[in-house]
Amino acid sequence: MIRGGPLRWRQEYVDYDNVLAEFEERLGYRFKDQSYLKTALIHKSYANEQLRDPAACNERQEFLGDAVLDLVMADYLFRSYAQLPEGELSRIRSELVSAKALAKVARQLNLGPCLQLGRGERRSGGQDKDNLLADALEAVFGAVFLDAGWDVARAVLGRLFEATAVRVAQRKSLDYKTRFQELAQARFGVAPVYELVAAEGPDHQREYTVVVSCDGKTLGHGRGGSKKAAQQQAACEALVALNTENDEP
Structure with a gap:
């Protein structure tokens, strides 16, 4: 986790803090400690190449955010679809937390341009790759949890996924x-x-x-x-x- 001290952000952004503020607006949450959000957006290629610190990347927060997302979706489906058996709930959750579904949400939030990527990853279109977007979005979820706790994280994720959850349930003949x-x-x-x-x-x-x-x-x-x-x-x-x-x- 990078806390305090200057960070070497991508040069093409004249005001990266403004970019982050606009992303927070789209996310529907304003961070108290923005270092959590900044870390969530650092891909390992940037951490290795620009920061010379592999531990500065978003992978630890991605790990946490993945667990937060699973629990939020399980809680939402359990409370919202009391008539469904465990197997149906698991199938719906699996679709909601898939890389494809997460990448779609990330694109709706315009997350790609906010990512800190190494030169090679940036040239290969990394900011629009499903797996990179999905991983970064999970890291953002981890950041929200670290910054504000369970109740706020559940509210933020609920707003982002509720409409999709209803559509998935309907598509599965429910x-x-x-x-x-x-x-x-x-x-x-x-x-x-x-x-x-x-x-x-x-x-x-x-x-x-x-x-x-x-x-x-x-x-x-x-x-x-x-x-x-x-x-x-x-x-x-x-x-x-x-x-x-x-x-x-």
Whole structure:
């Protein structure tokens, strides 16, 4: 970890601190100790070539950030998709934390131009390589955790990944809302109605409760870390309820 003292940043940046400030704006988090962020952006090629210090690279923070990301995603999926078995949760998490998925998030944050790369890595287009972007993003997550702790890290990562998590779940045939709407239209001739009945907890750890009804009859309740996730769980419970009715003699 590099703390204090001058750092030799890339010469093409007239004001690297301004570059970092703009990145923090996109990330949605302002570091109290910016040395954590600076270290997260140092690739080993730059540490070896420019700093002459292999230990100054981002690999240790990447190691930490990888663990933080895994736990945040596991926690989010566990709370948001209570109806899913372990195998489904693991498959969704694996897709969310893959190098391809992380590189996509890194590009959305325009992380590439912020990276400190050695000359050879820079010439070969390192700032747009999936593996370098994914590793650096994990190092940034480690930096957030070191700077602010678990609650803030979970909030930052949650904002970045929630929409993707919902899309992945739907793509894996877990879109219970669509399935329930089709069944409700066929059974009752009306669309289901979702009502938010509670929103509890602090902003960074909000939990929502939703009920779904058809033709005035409540059929399901759902809880989740987002309104969409709570609606999905409510729809799942409603599907189970209707199927149980069909099974009764």
